[in-house]
Amino acid sequence: MTLVQLISKKEMDSHKFSNILSDCRELLDRLKTKVYCVYQETNQSADAIAKANFSNICNSLIIQSTPNFIKCKGN
DSSP states (O other): OOHHHHHHOSOOTTSTTHHHHHHHHHHHHHTTOOOOOOOTTTOHHHHHHHHTTOOOTTSOOOOSSOOTTOOOTTO
16 A cells, blocks of 8 residues: 555554554645655656656755756657
């Protein structure tokens, strides 16, 4: 079962992480946010960025413009 499925299901009281899942659901409800699963094949841009193996000291990445290796279908 994926994390998205676990967060989406309300009746998971028997799961070993039910308290954490409940807190996540509550926070998402407060923020009026929904969680969706998007597979790598569907989200090709995110997949390309992940495969580019970016790394830095903070283990985070901020991209301010589209990387050259991501091509628009219209171009």
